[in-house]
Amino acid sequence: MMKKILPPMLVAIIFAALFLRLHQKVQIYVEAYNLSKNYSVYNNLADKRDYLTYNFNKKVSVAKLSQWAEDNKFSLVGKNNVLALNLKKEAPAVAGRGFSIALSRFLGIPTASATAMAQEKK
């Protein structure tokens, strides 16, 4: 009985082993292909990034930033200058201010004087 089964079994085992080996090789190629595809995607994104960086840098060069600073009258930081940060808006402490603003708006009168006085006090 064994003598009859052995040859086909042997063939089947060898076939299975070879098939597994082939499968393994194909898997490696598939993984390599996926890796290449990812490299391609990465390269494409890197190129896009470079192109956007190129456009961005053209807009924020030292020359453009300096010109903008000059146009907006920025001055250089120095020992004798105060560097103001976190500018906050606050209503000046003037009694009845809310009413006076509302009245001024109703009558069409500018409210500058009240706030200017408050600024002076500060």
Added chain:
Amino acid sequence: MENKDNLRINLVYSFFALLFVVIGIRIFYLQILQNPFLKNLASRQYYRLVPLEGRRGDIFDRTGKVLATGMNSYSVFADPVMVKDAGKTAGILAANLSLPAGEIYRKLAKNKKGRFVWIKRKVSWFDKERIKKINLKGIGFIREEKRFYPQEMLASSVLGIVDVDNKGLEGMEVFYDNYLRGKNGIVRVLQDSHCREIIVSPQVITPQEGSDIVLTIDAQLQYWVENYLAETVRKFAASAGSVVVMDATTGEILSLANYPAFDPNSIDAASAKYLKNRAVCDMFEPGSVFKIVTLIAALDTKRYGETDTFFCENGLFKIPGATLHDWKPYGTLSFREVFKKSSNIGVGKIANGVGKEFIYSYIKKLRFGEKTGIDLPGEEDGSVKPLERWSKTTPYMVPIGQEVGVNILQLVRAIAVVANGGYLVKPHLLKSISGQNIYKDSESVKEYVLPPSTVEKAKDILISVVADGTGKLAAVDGIRIGGKTGTAQKFDFQLGRYSPSRYRANFVGFIDYSTVPLAMGITIDEPQKSHFGGVVAASLFKQIAQKCVKYLDGRSAFAKNEVKKDFSVVVAE
């Protein structure tokens, strides 16, 4: 009968057996004996070695701003054999790449047997995507690195340019090309019958990135210097100008500007003539700025001092072979006044009193006639006549800055000796190099040439030149500035004499600044509206000096956390 049948059968059998044996032998020959050769052949068709470009190093200014970097771009190529309709393809490519269609058509038609021809190198990602969408047969793209200068024209003459293969051609790009250039790697790719890459092998010879270099240049300062220089050149309708600002104690160059300049991102025939770095390559007669040599020689040899006076011949002095003129007639001037008022006659007399041998020795001590060794290509070494070739006129002409050739760097190096207490420094642009296998800081080279006593006296006199002498327009309130003006006539080779209408306006000076004593040199070529150094160059010096001090003050205060900060400033509504 049976025998005849058997014979036929045997014949047919033998024929087929022989056929199969022949095929078997052929198979054996191809599969076994020729196996290595055929495998190799197949491999060469389907496997390709692709070079991986080693990234070129970046260039930064001293504060870390990027001045030159690489970005990925695509070069368009064609396989003329695969291109079906050359005319149509050429038309489409021409429209998308802004090239003449005829030129592209010629490339496709001429190279019909060839398999590769460049259409355009280094186009943008955007252009590549646009062409790729059209799906033209026989057109492909190769990814290459393109050199990009984000600050455009800023410091262009310092940075230089590269060629289409990213090889340095000018400026720092060529001087440090060996460090900046990367090394290419290789990767093996599997490609299909259309030469498209299917699989990239993970095993590569890794490309080596080039080293990054940091310059001594401050980009912000450079911007202001270039701006003011451009304004001055335009205001006085000059043909060109150069400015050098240097740290007098170390030789680090904070700014080196030339006008006109160019944009290294787009060099065309018009701007190619501005590639020359005038600050390094231009040799000129310095005029009165060269009087600092006589000043130093007279003080150091103790031949003359503050108590001496000189009769300046009322502006006209006959010397062997020529006549010396002053720009204004002077009578008797003190030693100090000779330099304050820049009297040619006074300086001529002082120089001859000191002696031509001493004058020559101090010229050589301050290294005129020798390259400064700056790390830029094409430096002119200037021209100083050997003593044995001095004529009878020369001892009067050289001290006033004629019959001698210098470049602006040499003048800045000389004035720095006065600013820093007596040391000759080497002007340089490199601060550091850093790469995969290298880190190097630049070294300051200092050579002691003058004693502090001489230098202090010279400094004091040069400060008075600016305080109430010819350099008044360079004075800045609250800052000690010293220097020397110069208005040099240019020699006209057609006329065979000095031109009455072509001048160079020069000013070299120092800012006696506690944080960083600065030396600065300005030269404006052929100003038209005024040609005086004290007008053209000195006023530019003042603008730059004011900005420099304010900027460096602010940076230093910020770094030391001395800037007053207020987090609670409110703005009323």
